[in-house]
Amino acid sequence: MKNFLSVIILAFLSATTVFSQNKKEVLMTIDGKPVYANEFKRVYLKNLDLVQDESQKDIDGYLQLFIDYKLKIAEAETQGLDKESTYKSEYSKYRDQLSRNYLFEDKVTEELAKEAYERGKEDINASHILIRVDYESVPQDTLAAYNKIKSIRDRAVKGEDFAQLAKTYSEEPGAKETGGNLGYFTVFNMVYPFENAAYNTKVGEISKIVRTTFGYHILKVNDRRSKMPKIAVSHIMISDKKGARTFNPEERINELYTMLKQGESFESLAKQFSDDKNSAVKGGKLNAFTKGDLRAPEFENAAYELKNIGDISKPVKTDFGWHIIRLDEKLPEESFEQQKESLEKRVTEGDRSKIVTNAINNKIKEKYGFKKGESFLPYFDTYVTDDVLKRKWIMNPIPNDMEKTLFTIGDKKLGYTDFAKFIAGRQKTTRPYKQKEALLVDLYDEFETENLKDYFKEHLEDENEDYAAILTEYRDGLLIFDVMNKNIWQKAKNDSIGLQEYYNKTKQDYQWKQRVEAIIYSATSEMLAQQIQKMLAEGKTAEEIKTALNTDDKVNVLITPGLFEVDQRELPEGLEIKEGVSKVYPNNDSFEVVNIKAILAPGEKSLDEVKGKVLSNYQNDIEAKWMQELHSKYKVEVDKKALKHLKKELK
Structure with a gap:
């Protein structure tokens, strides 16, 4: 648009x-x-x-x-x-995202990214046993859970069957059926402490006890394998979602597969028949990928089953239609520098971010100066009622004589009232808590981190010209989109009467070129094309020609009926427009004959035909x-x- x-x-x-x-x-x-x-x-x-x-x-x-x-x-x-609230929300999200590029410029991020890169070279197959306990549990429950997992680990280390122990004791849903087996996973697939345990345990060994938000775990690593390299493939696609087709998509893909086995050019068939127009012009070539990159596991599996360069798959069905896949290249492993940007992004957005956040908080404190004030817990443990656990706590004003400074960052002081307001607003979106003290501790950590980052962002606009410029670009871009959407795009979209009137005034601009109602016959050789000409002259139908020239093992002709504009790509170049059977025209590696049933003169397109x-x-x-x-x-x-x-x- x-x-x-x-x-x-x-x-x-x-x-x-x-x-x-x-x-x-x-x-x-x-x-x-x-x-x-x-x-x-x-x-x-x-x-x-x-x-x-x-x-x-x-x-x-x-x-x-x-x-x-x-x-x-x-x-x-x-x-x-x-x-508008939607604008403010989008702008705030982008501001937060953009500032991360400046907040997280720290070597700890790069170190974690390098660790992830090295781990990403391997897939790990592991089983685990989980004993549930959360971070809010009372000490006796936590100790009981720890003692239970320790006892199970002792038995596993002594040689008891891990899968049977998992079926008997693990509190993971489905463990009785799976024996705790997680299958293959790689970096970023699991929470970071669990991932650490998996990558730091040798094949066949039992990990140390690891604590996560789910509880206590032990792992047994069953296998390690090198990660699949990226591959490049070409494909021919026949869509089964293209409206009312004049042919059967499955039948067409099988015909093309037979032609490939006969030695026809993959590139030529892709250019001529593939419904993936973006790759068709390149002979079917797709960008390189690895498993998990595409939204079509059937396609990926079929592609990775191809062993040798040039191997071609049998027709494969996906949500997009039917495909024939050819393996073109197996790519070398990407370097850390090539993956650095995406890895660092994942580090700062996942559970590793806690490590980074602590490092960045310390960096901001050192840069602007940070001074700790009064402890919050003694006062807030009484001031905040248990209603906060139900997300219904109502804040009462803190008396002046009780107001204290919690901390100072640069020239900004944050006190009890600031924290109380934060609790009142944040309580509605916290995860469920059982213990008030645990909730208050987590909220204080959030409060301190949020204010440190806000202080940094506020001063970043004054200190960094590039940051300020990019931020304003985005702000103005959002406003432009909103004002155009409100005053132009939605107005036009909802004004059906105005649209009709506009079409009536300008319909001379929307014209069909000369069109032909025709059947295109694509043959594998000039001799077969001449035979098709002869059969058409004898009055044979398209179905009779197809039956006569194609067999179960060999496809010699593809037939495409339809209504075509004279310069449409499906028609052979230079086609003489006249009713009847055409001469033979070469097209890529095939030979085409066109039986023109009728010629339609140029004319106006209806509004429905050109509405977009x-x-x-x-x-x-x-x-x-x-x-x-x-x-x-x-x-x-x-x-x-x-x-x-x-x-x-x-x-």
């Missing part, structure tokens, strides 16, 4: 910087609000290659694009879209009128002197 692409481009066009703006040259004002030359220069240099219209690539042309963008931002703010295109054009029409209104609504004044300076600098 043209409008959406414009938003994506323009989302990169804001890059507003907030540093020392009073010292910058004002390029223009919108209703008196300044827009600085430095901002325009930044986005012009950064995004010039994204602008497709040549007339907008010079300074004056680009300035008009930039002004339109700024007017949309102004209108979004006028309509209060920056106050008409809707897009209608949106463009609404947007053009809307932009005229914005230019009238807001006063834009360009400083000619500043513009002249800018042109000179950019040249």
Whole structure:
């Protein structure tokens, strides 16, 4: 959609910087609000290659694009879209995500990523026994659970059958059936303490006792295997979801498979018949993948069963349709540097993040200065009632004489009242707790971490120009999307009467080219194509020709009936448009004969046939009128002197 692409481009066009703006040259004002030359220069240099219209690539042309963008931002703010809860939520999420790139620039993240990379080279098959106990359990329950798992471990170490012990004692659901076997797993599949135990235990040995949020575990490692390498394959796909097909998809894929066995070119058949248009133009070639990357396990399994380069699978059924797969390449293992970015992202988002968080908290404390104040627990254990466990605690004001400072970060103090407000708001979304003290301890850790990070983020915008610019890009991009969605896209989508009227005024722009109702016969040889010509001249039907020329073991002809525009890719290039049986045309590695039943003259397409295109054009029409209104609504004044300076600098 043209409008959406414009938003994506323009989302990169804001890059507003907030540093020392009073010292910058004002390029223009919108209703008196300044827009600085430095901002325009930044986005012009950064995004010039994204602008497709040549007339907008010079300074004056680009300035008009930039002004339109700024007017949309102004209108979004006028309509209060920056106050909407959905906008605030999205912006906050992105701010948190972006700041992580600066918060987690610490070697502890890289070390954990390197550990994950090394572990990721192996899959582990393990069994485990679980005795449930959570972190809130009373000490006697925790001790009882520990003693129980210790007793089981002692028996396992002495040689008792691990699977039988799991069936008898493990409190994991399904353990009686599985004997505790977890199958193969790899890095990031399990909680981090469990993963540590698995990777630090040798094959055949019993792990030490490990504590997780689920309880106490012991593991027995059954096997280790090297992780599957990435592979590259090509495929031919026949969709079974393409509406009313004029042929049977399963029958078609089997015909193509037979033709491949006969020696027909995989690339040629993919280009000519595959329904995966993106790969068809490349002869069926797909991007490299490993197991788990695709949303089609049947496809992955069939691909990995191919042993030698060039091997071809039998037809495989997936949720997308029917496939024939050819193994093209087995790729070497990726280096740590190649995977570093994605590994570090997973480290900072998973349960390893606790390790990173502690390290980062210490880093922030050292950077800005941190001073611990009064302990929270003695006061809050009495002040907060047990209603908090039901998420119904109501905060009462803390008396002035009882107010204490919990900690100070930089020039910011956080006290009892701040923590009380945090508890009141956070209680509704906590996990269930049994013990109030455990809840208060966890909430305090969250409270301290949140305020440390907030302090860091607040000062990061002042300290880091790139961060501030990227953050503003995203903010403006969200507002542009929202204002366009409200005023253009949804308006056009919901205005069926207006859409019909627009189509009536512009239907001359939506025309069918000349079309033919035809049956295309694709033969494996020129001689067979000539035989098809002869059979058609004798009045044979498509089914009779198919029966005569194809056998169970050999497919010599594929038949595709339909209604085709004269330049459609299914028709052979240079086809002479006249009723009757055509001459033989070579097409890739096949030979085609077309039996044209009827020729349809060019004509108008109905609204239903071109609704998507008409809707897009209608949106463009609404947007053009809307932009005229914005230019009238807001006063834009360009400083000619500043513009002249800018042109000179950019040249």
